[in-house]
Amino acid sequence: MCGIVGIIGKVEAAPLLVEGLRRLEYRGYDSAGIATLVDGQIERRRAEGKLANLEALLKTRPVGGLIGIGHTRWATHGVPNERNAHPHATKRVAVVHNGIIENFHELKAELSAKGQVFESDTDTEAVAQLIDYHLAQGMGAEDATAKALERLQGAFALGIVFAGRPDMMIAARQGSPLAIGYGAGEMYLGSDALALAPLTQKIAYLNDGDWAVLTAETVVIRDRTGATVTREVRQTQFSGAMIGKGEHRHFMLKEIFEQPEVVSNALNTMLNPADRTITLPRLPFDLAAVKRVRIIACGTSFYAGSVAKYWIEKLARLPVEVDIASEFRYRCPPMEADGLAIFISQSGETADTLAALRYCREHGQHTLSLVNVPESTIARESEAALLTMAGPEIGVASTKAFTTQLTVLACLAIGMGRATGALSAEAEADICRSLSEIPARIAEVLRRDDDIRVIAQGIAEARDVLYLGRGTGYPIALEGALKLKEISYIHAEAYAAGELKHGPIALIDDSVPVIVICPTDELYEKTASNVQEVVARGGRVVFFSDREGIDRLSAKVFSSMALPSVDPVVAPILYAIPVQLLAYHVAVAKGTDVDQPRNLAKSVTVE
Ligand code: F6R
Numbered sequence: 001m002c003g004i005v006g007i008i009g010k011v012e013a014a015p016l017l018v019e020g021l022r023r024l025e026y027r028g029y030d031s032a033g034i035a036t037l038v039d040g041q042i043e044r045r046r047a048e049g050k051l052a053n054l055e056a057l058l059k060t061r062p063v064g065g066l067i068g069i070g071h072t073r074w075a076t077h078g079v080p081n082e083r084n085a086h087p088h089a090t091k092r093v094a095v096v097h098n099g100i101i102e103n104f105h106e107l108k109a110e111l112s113a114k115g116q117v118f119e120s121d122t123d124t125e126a127v128a129q130l131i132d133y134h135l136a137q138g139m140g141a142e143d144a145t146a147k148a149l150e151r152l153q154g155a156f157a158l159g160i161v162f163a164g165r166p167d168m169m170i171a172a173r174q175g176s177p178l179a180i181g182y183g184a185g186e187m188y189l190g191s192d193a194l195a196l197a198p199l200t201q202k203i204a205y206l207n208d209g210d211w212a213v214l215t216a217e218t219v220v221i222r223d224r225t226g227a228t229v230t231r232e233v234r235q236t237q238f239s240g241a242m243i244g245k246g247e248h249r250h251f252m253l254k255e256i257f258e259q260p261e262v263v264s265n266a267l268n269t270m271l272n273p274a275d276r277t278i279t280l281p282r283l284p285f286d287l288a289a290v291k292r293v294r295i296i297a298c299g300t301s302f303y304a305g306s307v308a309k310y311w312i313e314k315l316a317r318l319p320v321e322v323d324i325a326s327e328f329r330y331r332c333p334p335m336e337a338d339g340l341a342i343f344i345s346q347s348g349e350t351a352d353t354l355a356a357l358r359y360c361r362e363h364g365q366h367t368l369s370l371v372n373v374p375e376s377t378i379a380r381e382s383e384a385a386l387l388t389m390a391g392p393e394i395g396v397a398s399t400k401a402f403t404t405q406l407t408v409l410a411c412l413a414i415g416m417g418r419a420t421g422a423l424s425a426e427a428e429a430d431i432c433r434s435l436s437e438i439p440a441r442i443a444e445v446l447r448r449d450d451d452i453r454v455i456a457q458g459i460a461e462a463r464d465v466l467y468l469g470r471g472t473g474y475p476i477a478l479e480g481a482l483k484l485k486e487i488s489y490i491h492a493e494a495y496a497a498g499e500l501k502h503g504p505i506a507l508i509d510d511s512v513p514v515i516v517i518c519p520t521d522e523l524y525e526k527t528a529s530n531v532q533e534v535v536a537r538g539g540r541v542v543f544f545s546d547r548e549g550i551d552r553l554s555a556k557v558f559s560s561m562a563l564p565s566v567d568p569v570v571a572p573i574l575y576a577i578p579v580q581l582l583a584y585h586v587a588v589a590k591g592t593d594v595d596q597p598r599n600l601a602k603s604v605t606v607e
Contacts, residue, residue, distance in 0.1 A: 001074035001601045002086075002098035003027040004178075005195050006159035008169050008216050009186030013068035014045075018055060020188075020195045021072045023243075025051050026394055026602040027098075027191060028074025031085035034058075035094035036065030040164045042094045046085035050596070067166050069159040069189075071096035074601040077104070078121030088125040090116075090132040092163050093141075097124040098191055099176040100606045102154035127158065135162070142213060145170050146226070149211060155351065155606060159189050172211035176605050177349050177377055180204045180212055180219055182233060187214040192349075193236035193375055194392060201238070204231040205375060236375060243392050250594045252395035252487070256580050257446055259400050260439040263573065265389040266404040270411040273436050276429035280415035283384050285366040287419035290340045293320045294365070296328050296356045297344035298604065300398040300482060304370075304405035305344050306475035307572045311410060314569075315417035315431075325352035326607060329359055337364035344409075345369065346393060346401035347603040348376020355607070357381055370408055372401050386412065395595045396602045397487050399580045402479065403442070406573045410435060434567035438574060441564045445577040448561065452578055455542055455559050456585030459513045460488070466507065467494035467579075468534075469517035470527050472572040476517045480579030487587040487597050497530040508539040513558070515542045515582070517575050520549040521568035531555045544578050 003024025007013045017034045025032075032054040033046030043063045047053035051072060071086035077100070078084035087094040101107070104123035107130055112118060116129040130151060134144035141162040155175030162168070171178055171189040181188035181196035181203055189212075190196040193203045206212060209224030210231070223229045248254035270278050280287070293312055295305035302324055309320040325343075329352055335341075341360035345353045348371035357378060361367055369382035372390050379385035388404035414431055417423025459465060465484055469477035474496045481492035495504050497516070508514065514534050518527045528549075531541055535555040543553065543560035550560050566574055587594045 001028050001076070001603060001605050003072045003191045003195060004069065004096040004098050004157055004159050004189070005191070006069040006169055006171065006189040007186065008067040008214055009183065010066060010216065013065050014058060014063050016199065017068050017070035018051070018058065019198060020190055021051050021070045023195045023197070024072050024191055026396060028072050028601040029596050030075040030080030031073045031082065032071065033085045033087055034063070034068055034070040035087035035089055035161060036063050036068035037161060037163070037166045038063065038065045040166060042089050042091070042161070042163050044087055044089055044094065046082050048080060048082050048085065067161060067169060069094060069096045069161055069169065076100055076606060077123045084120045084122050086124060088120060088122060088128040090128055092135045093128055093131045094161050095124060095128040095131070096159045097127060098157045098605060099155035101126055101152055101156060103152070107151065127152065131160065141165050141168065141170065145172070145211065157191060167215055169214050170211060171206065171214060173206040174208055175351070178206045180206065180214065182219070185216055187216060187219055189214065192373070194238050197236065197238040201236050202233055203236045203375065204233045205380070206231060234375065238392070243394055250395065252397055252399060252584055252594050255393055255395050255400045256577070256584065258391070259403050259577065260443040260446070262390045262400050262404050263407050263442060264439040266407040267411070267435060267439070269387065269389060270408070271432055271435060276432035278411045278414045278418070278428065278432065280412065281384070281386065283368070285340070285383065287416055289338065290318060290366070290416070292336070292339045293318050293342060294339060294360070295320060295322045295342045295344065296325050296353060298325050298350050298352055300402050300479060301344040301346060301405060303475045303479040303482070304402055304409060305342070306478070307406055307472045308409040308413060310472045311413035311569070312416055315413045315423050316420045317422040318416065318420060323356070325350065325356040329355040335360065335363040335365055339365045341365040341367050343367065343369040343378055343382060344405055345376070345378050346372045346388070346398055348373040348378040349603050349605050351605050351607045354378055354381070370405055372404070396597055396600050397483055397583070403573055403576050406576065407435070410570065410573070431567065431569050434570045438566070438570050441566055441574050442577055444564050445574060449581055451561060452581040453585040455561065456582055456589055458559065459582070460586050460589035462490060462511065462513050464507065464512050465490055465492040466504065466512055466514045467492060467517070468497040468500065468514060468527070468530060469494070470497045470523040471521065473517035473519065473527070473575065476572050476575045476579060477515070479576060480515060480517070480583065483580055483583035484586060486600060487583055487594050488590050488592055490586065497527045500530050500533065505533065505537065508534055508537045510538040510540060512539060513542060514539045515579070516544065517579070518543060518545045518549055519568055519571040519575065520546055520565070521571065524549060528553055528555070531557065544575060
């Protein structure tokens with residue numbers, strides 16, 4: 001949430017700041033702003049709403065300067081308006097911030113009593129005012145910042161520029177991600193490597209407690225004790241080319257259509273097609289010794305973990321608990337030593353998942369993360385990381401990240417099954433064959449896009465939608481409902497089909513579409529009889545199954561779609577596709593902002 005960027009260099013900063021913000025807009029789009037130094041004075045331009053509004057403002061009121069900071073906001077404290085937009089500034093200092101300053105009330109009261117005048121409702125302004133106060137007492141920029149940092153509680157990634165100091169800027173990190181970019185005669189800071197990719201591929205990530213002084217030529221990093229430290233400079237894999245939508249109308253659609261390719265990329269990291277085996281990367285712990293598994297994640301990643309629970313229990317015969325990170329972290333559960341804790345996160349920066357990871361590490365668990373961003377904090381802080389290989393996901397609603405997570409989790413479950421001895425070589429070969437065919441099966445479903453668009457027209461007018469599934473179809477139902485909610489704003493809920501009679505069946509009438517995920521597996525008949533119950537009560541069932549499943553169904557459903565017939569183990573990867581497309585076409589029919597739905601941000605770096 002919130003993206004920050006900073007540049008100190010030799011060319012006009014404003015256009016580069018805007019370019020960096022464009023690549024960070026997925027982190028929030030409530031407002032955007034920049035501050036530069038012009039003749040030593042702080043100049044700001046800020047606009048409510050998306051970056052396009054700031055760009056329009058910069059056309060009418062351009063701003064010069066070779067040093068500057070920029071921000072795209074996901075509002076936490078204070079409504080999204082221009083007054084609350086970053087950078088927050090006084091005459092002496094300007095600050096951009098990602099995170100939450102938890103003690104800002106206390107700081108605000110204290111500083112107001114000392115005569116500092118606040119003008120916004122944000123927590124961030126307390127940082128600017130605190131530094132300003134120390135500067136006013138005669139401290140230099142570095143000392144004033146160091147003293148202010150001692151007082152800040154909560155999470156922050158900060159970019160700070162000072163009036164009269166065009167030669168330097170300061171970056172600081174506690175809890176929120178922050179990267180330093182190394183250029184030739186220029187230095188940069190950014191919330192992630194993607195933002196800096198057009199400027200440099202040489203990146204160093206600050207650790208928690210670090211703060212850095214950047215000049216055009218140098219970077220000096222200090223840790224929380226004030227000691228000078230070095231942080232590894234890596235070559236990022238991100239390309240500087242702006243990620244485009246190709247021939248597609250939205251990033252989400254483009255990313256849905258990329259799935260055959262990215263799922264195949266994910267498979268290629270572990271699946272040996274010739275001998276139909278899985279080779280997991282070398283792990284720093286022994287999978288054969290694992291006695292219990294806990295999977296922790298948020299949102300869509302949590303649903304991927306929920307599918308993996310079925311897989312690992314079935315294939316490796318290990319007990320698995322799945323937890324929502326925000327619940328897990330405050331429950332402080334007892335944990336027996338030597339368990340394996342798996343963390344799933346597209347961004348690798350989700351605050352709750354990161355906190356859960358730290359808890360598990362402190363409690364003697366082996367930690368393994370599945371991330372899409374290799375340099376992310378969760379990847380760096382886990383004992384081992386598996387990469388999902390989806391490539392940058394720009395649409396706020398996760399699609400290809402989900403199916404690649406599932407793909408890697410399926411491989412992991414097979415690897416664990418082999419390690420525990422629960423899975424035979426023959427069974428491994430069978431599942432590997434099905435997995436290797438899954439990209440082609442996904443492509444077949446994508447060719448049915450038009451059919452799904454037609455089904456979506458019948459749902460766009462609904463006020464409520466129910467999703468049902470059993471077994472691994474249940475998390476897919478949950479994911480389908482989440483997709484629909486977040487991009488079409490239609491209320492949707494998912495239930496394990498067996499739960500229907502325990503309450504939700506009361507909701508059924510002819511105005512409630514019921515989307516059913518029902519591959520022909522060992523639970524097919526049970527779900528089919530739930531469909532009968534819904535149809536008997538006038539429910540409008542949309543039935544996703546395979547040819548055999550549709551032919552066997554005696555209930556008269558509103559519409560159905562035959563997906564390719566696949567091994568039930570890999571079915572959840574395939575059945576994710578129609579629920580993504582359905583949500584997409586409903587949202588398009590309703591005219592919502594598909595790629596940047598209201599109130600959401602892609603990377604949830606505050607809790
Ligand atoms: C939904 C969605 C979110 C994320 C969740 C976790 O489409 O994208 O629910 O899955 O915020 O994010 P990561 O995976 O980055 O930890």
